[in-house]
Amino acid sequence: MPNTVPDAGYLHVVAAVIRDEVGNILLAQRPANKHQGGKWEFPGGKLEVGEAPAQALNRELEEELGITVLQAKPLIKVRHVYPERAVLLDVWEVTAFSGDPHGREGQxxxxxEPEQLPMLEFPPANYPIITAARLPAxxxxxxxxxxxxxxxLQQLERALRSGVRLVQFRAKTLSADSYLALAQDAVSLAQSFTAKIMLNSPPVMLKEANGLHLTSRQLWQMPAFLRQNGQxxxxxxxxxxxxxxxAEVGVDFALLSPVLPTLSHPEAAGLGWDAFAEAVEGVNFPVYALGGMARRDALMARRYxxxxxAAIRSLWFEEGQ
Known part of the structure; x- marks a missing residue:
């Protein structure tokens, strides 16, 4: 299992992405007289001596909001150095709780809605959490x-109907004109399901798409086409x-592969879950596990x-195909 011991010198803080039954997220506003006062934040607080993160999460949310956590799982860890302190934000996603959340400390x-979060002002350390909160599993x-x-397009619609809400559109064998025509239709179809779609190595960037995906080679080359504002x-x-x-380039999230052996590259040794966890610990953005993944492995990826x-075959084809 991944190492959960906080780095020396960092103030270990738990934070919660709390969702209601329709997916809305609960935020709190920091008091004006506190560090980063007046800004919105994900509720939580620092660990006490000898306290495990899950214990601290339960205690802080009861003290701040009057709720008891019934179901929670790790989401992301973010390390950030402010001029006055260094913090490790240990973020959990809370999907079930009891009680009526309210500001017990007057906050x-x-x-x-998740899409409203980028419009608000947060402490700098919170911005990777916003991305993680908006991304699916x-x-x-x-x-x-x-x-x-x-x-x-027919198969893409089947995948979207099965619950897929993030798509990386990759069609490198098409001519520029064919790519553009299919990409436009794919973007329109995905967004009709309120799904997000990233374009992989497009000949031209579409403003309607949700973003741009770089290959590992492009990370070092810095391509001429760049994302537009909000992508x-x-x-x-x-x-x-x-x-x-x-991280240097400034990505919002990444795919790390191969974690496990794949059908397409059976000769390639996978990183394994421990190496995946170690690599993810070194960055402050969400990372998807790719390579040999099935839909059910999303929970395992969270644990590490x-x-x-991320996957092609297990998310594209119906069960049994």
């Missing part, structure tokens, strides 16, 4: 559209060095510090 609280990478545009940037990585390069899983 304003509000339920907001599964990322579909599309296969090449070898059977034609209509068949590709995400993601990247494919294969080791800790490439993840650190992705990941956002979830």
């Amino acid at each position: 304003p609280v509000a339920w907001l 599964h990322c579909l990478i599309t296969p090449e559209p070898v059977e034609g545009h209509a068949a590709f 995400w940037l993601s990247a494919s990585c294969h080791n800790g060095q490439e993840l650190r390069r992705a 510090g990941g956002q979830g899983i």
